[in-house]
Amino acid sequence: MRFDFTPEEQRFRDDLASFLNGALPPGWIGPADESRDDHWQLYIDVRRGLADRGWLTVGWPKQYGGKGVFPITSTIFAEQMAYHRAPGNDRFGTRMIGPTLIRFGTEDQKRRFLPPIARGEVQWCQGYSEPDSGSDLASIRTRAVQDGHDFIITGSKIWSTLAHRADWMFLLARTDPDAPRHKGITMFLCDVHSPGVSVKPILNMAGYHSFNEVRFDSVRVPRSQVVGGINNGWSTGLALLNFERSGIDYVGWASRTLDDIAHYARSAPDPDSSSLIYDPLFSAQLVDLKVEVESARLLTYEAAWQQGKGEASPTAASISKLAASEVNQRVHDFAVEMLGMYGPLAPGSDLAAFEGALLKLRLFYTSGTILAGSNEIQRNIIAARGLNLPRK
Amino acid sequence: MDFDLSETQELIASGAREFLAARVSGDLVRNIAAGTGSYSDSWWRDVTQLEWPGLLVPEELGGAGLGFPELGALLEEWGAVLAPGPLLETALQGASAINRFGNDGQLKEFLPPIAAGEMIVTPAVHEEQPAWAHISLNASARFINGRWTLNGEKRFAPFAANANLMLVSASTGPSADDCTLFLVRPEDSRGIELTPMKTAAGPPLSRVRLHDVQVTEDAVLGEVGRGQEAIDYLMLLGAVGRSLQMAGAARQVVNMTVDYVSNRHQFGRPVGSFQAVQHHCANMAVAAKGMALLSRKAAWTLSEGSNPARAAAMAKVKANRELPYVCALAHQCHGAIGFTWEHNLHLFTRHALHWRSDYGDTNYHRKKLMTEASA
Numbered sequence: 057m058r059f060d061f062t063p064e065e066q067r068f069r070d071d072l073a074s075f076l077n078g079a080l081p082p083g084w085i086g087p088a089d090e091s092r093d094d095h096w097q098l099y100i101d102v103r104r105g106l107a108d109r110g111w112l113t114v115g116w117p118k119q120y121g122g123k124g125v126f127p128i129t130s131t132i133f134a135e136q137m138a139y140h141r142a143p144g145n146d147r148f149g150t151r152m153i154g155p156t157l158i159r160f161g162t163e164d165q166k167r168r169f170l171p172p173i174a175r176g177e178v179q180w181c182q183g184y185s186e187p188d189s190g191s192d193l194a195s196i197r198t199r200a201v202q203d204g205h206d207f208i209i210t211g212s213k214i215w216s217t218l219a220h221r222a223d224w225m226f227l228l229a230r231t232d233p234d235a236p237r238h239k240g241i242t243m244f245l246c247d248v249h250s251p252g253v254s255v256k257p258i259l260n261m262a263g264y265h266s267f268n269e270v271r272f273d274s275v276r277v278p279r280s281q282v283v284g285g286i287n288n289g290w291s292t293g294l295a296l297l298n299f300e301r302s303g304i305d306y307v308g309w310a311s312r313t314l315d316d317i318a319h320y321a322r323s324a325p326d327p328d329s330s331s332l333i334y335d336p337l338f339s340a341q342l343v344d345l346k347v348e349v350e351s352a353r354l355l356t357y358e359a360a361w362q363q364g365k366g367e368a369s370p371t372a373a374s375i376s377k378l379a380a381s382e383v384n385q386r387v388h389d390f391a392v393e394m395l396g397m398y399g400p401l402a403p404g405s406d407l408a409a410f411e412g413a414l415l416k417l418r419l420f421y422t423s424g425t426i427l428a429g430s431n432e433i434q435r436n437i438i439a440a441r442g443l444n445l446p447r448k
Numbered sequence: 449m450d451f452d453l454s455e456t457q458e459l460i461a462s463g464a465r466e467f468l469a470a471r472v473s474g475d476l477v478r479n480i481a482a483g484t485g486s487y488s489d490s491w492w493r494d495v496t497q498l499e500w501p502g503l504l505v506p507e508e509l510g511g512a513g514l515g516f517p518e519l520g521a522l523l524e525e526w527g528a529v530l531a532p533g534p535l536l537e538t539a540l541q542g543a544s545a546i547n548r549f550g551n552d553g554q555l556k557e558f559l560p561p562i563a564a565g566e567m568i569v570t571p572a573v574h575e576e577q578p579a580w581a582h583i584s585l586n587a588s589a590r591f592i593n594g595r596w597t598l599n600g601e602k603r604f605a606p607f608a609a610n611a612n613l614m615l616v617s618a619s620t621g622p623s624a625d626d627c628t629l630f631l632v633r634p635e636d637s638r639g640i641e642l643t644p645m646k647t648a649a650g651p652p653l654s655r656v657r658l659h660d661v662q663v664t665e666d667a668v669l670g671e672v673g674r675g676q677e678a679i680d681y682l683m684l685l686g687a688v689g690r691s692l693q694m695a696g697a698a699r700q701v702v703n704m705t706v707d708y709v710s711n712r713h714q715f716g717r718p719v720g721s722f723q724a725v726q727h728h729c730a731n732m733a734v735a736a737k738g739m740a741l742l743s744r745k746a747a748w749t750l751s752e753g754s755n756p757a758r759a760a761a762m763a764k765v766k767a768n769r770e771l772p773y774v775c776a777l778a779h780q781c782h783g784a785i786g787f788t789w790e791h792n793l794h795l796f797t798r799h800a801l802h803w804r805s806d807y808g809d810t811n812y813h814r815k816k817l818m819t820e821a822s823a
């Protein structure tokens with residue numbers, strides 16, 4: 057047993073932190089709003105800077121532009137990025153479609169699509185959900201009909217994060233409407249700028265544009281852009297979700313905000329003590345959250361460690377996502393609460409603490425327990441597959 | 449014990465439900481929170497026709513002469529739709545504080561116009577720190593040549609831009625407790641500067657800067673140097689009023705959610721048929737019910753019971769803890785659709801965050817209860 061990082065891991069962590077401190081604007085408190093051109097430019101610059109150092113895809117095999125290191129390093133990467141609230145961590149390319157292509161892609165697909173991701177040159181987005189298909193993903197109705205060497209895609213995707221900035225989308229569509237639900241789905245790679253694709257913004261509850269509705273009106277996609285075989289999209293698509301599912305981002309975000317508020321509390325006045333940090337009610341809540349964040353962090357690193365050994369338990373990722381997304385919400389809720397009447401002041405108010413960033417994060421992270429498989433679904437998985445509870 | 453609403457309370461609540469359902473939309477709430485709403489034009493004018501601002505004002509002064517539980521029944525409905533108007537500030541805080549601390553002349557001067565809906569009241573009592581924290585005031589009032597001169601800055605004054613009466617606290621002596629509450633009419637006073645504070649939701653708030661604002665001796669509410677008592681009373685009323693609004697909001701969020709999960713289908717069945725979702729709804733409903741009872745008890749205690757401060761602290765701790773929780777579960781049940789700007793659910797979340805921060809945050813009220821528990 058060992059709970060520290062190796063010297064190389066520690067060096068990587070420090071190097072990444074000092075890169076980020078240089079790459080982010082002085083006093084950056086985030087979060088990035090990628091619909092803003094200046095923040096999007098920052099995203100692109102950071103992504104490129106990370107790629108130049110080989111860090112963006114550090115966990116990928118060497119021949120595809122990675123460093124072939126143990127998944128712990130990828131976890132360190134994601135944790136640091138989140139801790140700095142840094143834009144530029146391209147999850148869709150580096151953590152979803154990249155690993156999926158490495159495992160299921162053809163040689164041509166790997167050569168064509170992986171290097172631009174590793175170089176930090178393209179943005180991917182995800183087209184799974186539809187208006188009537190959220191948790192029940194296998195019910196999707198977007199159709200793909202074969203036409204010679206192409207497929208013609210028609211339908212509607214929704215909630216596609218960053219589709220307004222994306223070059224490419226990986227999506228699931230129904231190729232055999234007569235087959236059983238899970239057997240008639242195929243995964244496609246689609247150029248978002250193809251004729252017939254239209255992207256419509258949806259404003260989120262934090263007040264900015266992060267996701268979209270994407271419509272496909274007879275969009276032509278060559279057969280060479282099918283991933284994992286025709287009508288085999290369900291298992292390919294689920295494998296991709298398992299690459300995605302980790303709590304590490306939440307752990308990074310939560311740790312950062314806990315540090316921010318502890319710092320704030322050291323100088324904040326308190327009616328009963330010399331400063332808020334000495335208020336026992338406040339500090340009891342603070343340390344409870346620290347314990348929970350550390351617990352979620354270890355659950356997450358353990359999942360990555362198991363994965364590195366090639367013996368990941370079927371529920372490790374679910375456990376990590378569940379614990380981390382929930383403590384992250386608690387941390388941000390607490391952060392806004394402890395700022396008192398200044399907490400709910402909006403970004404743009406001259407008296408808002410942290411420029412209103414913590415409020416924005418508090419509102420934004422409402423989504424963490426819904427997306428990437430809702431936490432109810434994760435609990436179902438843990439109960440059924442982890443604990444083998446009876447199903448009937 | 450009798451948990452039923454009285455006939456009058458029931459009448460007020462059902463009338464309010466009908467009126468508010470027709471008049472308050474998510475867009476009205478959004479616009480007023482964004483500072484772009486012109487609530488003072490038609491919406492608030494129509495409210496004043498309903499005699500709600502004068503519910504607590506004695507009959508002989510033009511009001512309805514009712515008690516806190518009656519106004520409470522209205523505030524629950526008011527909270528349920530996030531109605532964006534100065535009802536709590538005017539009908540509850542303004543009317544009761546003046547009624548309790550005012551002299552005869554002040555009662556006659558201010559209560560009839562409040563009851564007639566001609567006067568909007570705002571407490572301007574917070575500074576850098578909230579008034580309930582009992583931190584000594586920076587704003588000061590000096591008595592020179594028979595007039596008081598006020599200087600300093602107040603913060604977080606709700607609806608101040610529309611108010612024609614401000615309850616302004618200022619220090620009137622060397623000791624921290626030595627403060628006084630003044631009735632200030634912005635229209636008649638020079639030197640008041642308002643700056644809007646951008647809020648996530650909840651009432652529009654302002655910073656109020658006072659530059660040599662002059663008022664007469666008659667403007668003192670209660671006694672000079674005894675303002676803390678009046679401020680404490682404003683905070684107490686605020687805590688009870690907010691708890692009632694929060695209880696109403698929680699009930700509404702439960703209803704919205706039950707409705708949504710009964711109609712949203714996944715896996716060929718309503719998502720509300722999954723036990724995980726059912727348990728969320730049950731937890732929300734229990735929380736909302738508890739909030740309603742504690743806040744009603746606090747309103748009743750203000751009128752008839754003893755130790756209203758304790759009942760108010762309990763109601764506000766409960767509301768502060770539960771409303772954000774109820775909203776979080778509601779988000780959970782709604783999935784992505786509830787995460788959109790267009791959906792009204794986040795308005796409840798935003799109000800919850802604001803409401804739990806004013807009139808005593810959770811730890812403040814907890815400490816009050818702790819002091820009492822250890823005494």
Ligand SMILES: Cc1cc2nc3c(=O)[nH]c(=O)nc-3n(C[C@H](O)[C@H](O)[C@H](O)COP(=O)(O)OP(=O)(O)OC[C@H]3O[C@@H](n4cnc5c(N)ncnc54)[C@H](O)[C@@H]3O)c2cc1C
Pocket residue numbers: 181182183184185189190191192214215216217218267423426427428429430431432433436712714715719722723724725780781782783784785787
């Ligand atoms: C910020 C954000 C970003 C997103 N980005 C993307 C993206 O880039 N690409 C993409 O494809 N999708 C994206 N999504 C969509 C996301 O994948 C869905 O929101 C998620 O799958 C849940 O579906 P739903 O929102 O339709 O909720 P529903 O499936 O309608 O669920 C409603 C409620 O029912 C519960 N429920 C449903 N089924 C069960 C069950 N069997 N047992 C117990 N409870 C159940 C859910 O847990 C939830 O509480 C995003 C969502 C958000 C909020």
